[in-house]
Amino acid sequence: MAQEDSKDDVTLSQFLDAVARGTATPGGGSVSALAGTLAAALVEMVVNLTVGKKGFEGQEAEMKKMGEAAHSYREALGATIAQDINAYQGVMKAYLLPRGTEEEKKTRKEEIQKALKRAADPPLFTAATSLKVLKLCQKAAEKGNPNSQTDAAVGALLAEAALRGGVLNVLVNLSALEEENTVKKMRQELKRLEAEGIKTRDKILTQVKERLKAE
Amino acid sequence: MAQEDSKDDVTLSQFLDAVARGTATPGGGSVSALAGTLAAALVEMVVNLTVGKKGFEGQEAEMKKMGEAAHSYREALGATIAQDINAYQGVMKAYLLPRGTEEEKKTRKEEIQKALKRAADPPLFTAATSLKVLKLCQKAAEKGNPNSQTDAAVGALLAEAALRGGVLNVLVNLSALEEENTVKKMRQELKRLEAEGIKTRDKILTQVKERLKAE
Numbered sequence: 001m002a003q004e005d006s007k008d009d010v011t012l013s014q015f016l017d018a019v020a021r022g023t024a025t026p027g028g029g030s031v032s033a034l035a036g037t038l039a040a041a042l043v044e045m046v047v048n049l050t051v052g053k054k055g056f057e058g059q060e061a062e063m064k065k066m067g068e069a070a071h072s073y074r075e076a077l078g079a080t081i082a083q084d085i086n087a088y089q090g091v092m093k094a095y096l097l098p099r100g101t102e103e104e105k106k107t108r109k110e111e112i113q114k115a116l117k118r119a120a121d122p123p124l125f126t127a128a129t130s131l132k133v134l135k136l137c138q139k140a141a142e143k144g145n146p147n148s149q150t151d152a153a154v155g156a157l158l159a160e161a162a163l164r165g166g167v168l169n170v171l172v173n174l175s176a177l178e179e180e181n182t183v184k185k186m187r188q189e190l191k192r193l194e195a196e197g198i199k200t201r202d203k204i205l206t207q208v209k210e211r212l213k214a215e
Numbered sequence: 216m217a218q219e220d221s222k223d224d225v226t227l228s229q230f231l232d233a234v235a236r237g238t239a240t241p242g243g244g245s246v247s248a249l250a251g252t253l254a255a256a257l258v259e260m261v262v263n264l265t266v267g268k269k270g271f272e273g274q275e276a277e278m279k280k281m282g283e284a285a286h287s288y289r290e291a292l293g294a295t296i297a298q299d300i301n302a303y304q305g306v307m308k309a310y311l312l313p314r315g316t317e318e319e320k321k322t323r324k325e326e327i328q329k330a331l332k333r334a335a336d337p338p339l340f341t342a343a344t345s346l347k348v349l350k351l352c353q354k355a356a357e358k359g360n361p362n363s364q365t366d367a368a369v370g371a372l373l374a375e376a377a378l379r380g381g382v383l384n385v386l387v388n389l390s391a392l393e394e395e396n397t398v399k400k401m402r403q404e405l406k407r408l409e410a411e412g413i414k415t416r417d418k419i420l421t422q423v424k425e426r427l428k429a430e
Contacts, residue, residue: 010226049237
């Protein structure tokens with residue numbers, strides 16, 4: 001949805017109205033992915049306010065690389081907005097399968113499990129990619145134009161929200177999944193992502209706030 | 216920008232591209248306000264997935280009131296996206312005023328101070344209003360349809376990011392403001408908003424995560 005020249009690109013108001021509506025999608029999963037795209041765009045902004053500016057000639061190559069990475073994360077997270085909707089609709093469809101006979105019950109149960117597993121992928125991608133964006137925000141705050149360090153910090157706040165929102169949306173799917181080992185492993189991975197995200201975000205905020213006081 | 220039927224409503228991609236560009240606006244201030252609108256839309260979603268559903272008849276009146284409040288916050292924060300851009304451009308314009316004569320220098324200095332004060336208003340509004348949205352997220356998580364409690368929690372994450380992003384953008388303006396008393400008072404207010412926001416967000420996340428484990 002948020003990709004350039006995409007036919008299904010919607011306006012901000014249309015997206016907000018679609019979220020507000022009493023339908024299960026787009027919901028927290030898609031909003032988390034969108035928060036990640038906003039964070040990535042803020043990294044690109046810092047890069048573009050640094051490259052070509054006097055005094056930052058030494059960082060030029062590194063900054064450009066960072067901007068390219070942020071742009072590709074923005075596109076991937078943008079695609080996840082719609083993927084999350086599709087995956088969730090798959091779960092709802094599976095729950096609606098007939099359950100008259102024993103055979104039907106068995107098939108329905110299997111399809112639900114498969115759909116739940118698939119539905120965990122988009123928010124897991126959002127969480128993992130938002131951590132990458134968060135690390136770019138850190139670099140942008142440290143090495144980018146100091147005039148735009150608040151933008152890098154806001155990016156960090158949005159990336160952390162995206163990461164943790166993704167984690168919550170994976171957890172929802174895990175809560176109905178029956179494969180104990182998969183669930184256990186996934187929970188550990190989510191914890192790791194979240195802990196690293198919070199640590200990185202705190203570091204950026206502390207640094208930027210100290211600089212704002214010192215000015 | 217994010218208001219319904221607004222002529223200057225843009226698509227998600229257009230907004231993201233405008234953020235990513237190497238211009239000072241739209242930047243972290245506008246993105247913070249947008250994060251607040253997303254949180255408010257998620258509250259409305261929870262309300263709409265609760266009202267009219269079996270088992271929630273008792274909460275109907277309270278829920279409807281909550282949905283109306285969330286909708287008005289969404290509209291006000293949507294208008295703040297553009298207000299932040301205008302206010303910041305006022306600051307840049309003031310910095311560009313001539314400073315040849317002593318008289319010009321004095322006028323320029325006064326105009327910069329006035330513009331900085333005005334530019335603190337939109338992000339302060341974002342911070343204060345996002346705290347209100349955050350409190351609605353808490354209510355939505357507690358009393359809304361449990362199937363949408365993750366959406367309320369993602370709303371809380373976004374509202375907190377909006378609040379803290381607003382705070383940072385006020386701090387940037389304060390760092391160049393010369394009225395010591397105003398700055399001191401404002402810093403205290405920002406601290407209070409932030410502390411209350413973090414406390415509320417933590418409470419919601421702990422509750423929702425516990426319920427997800429218990430399922």
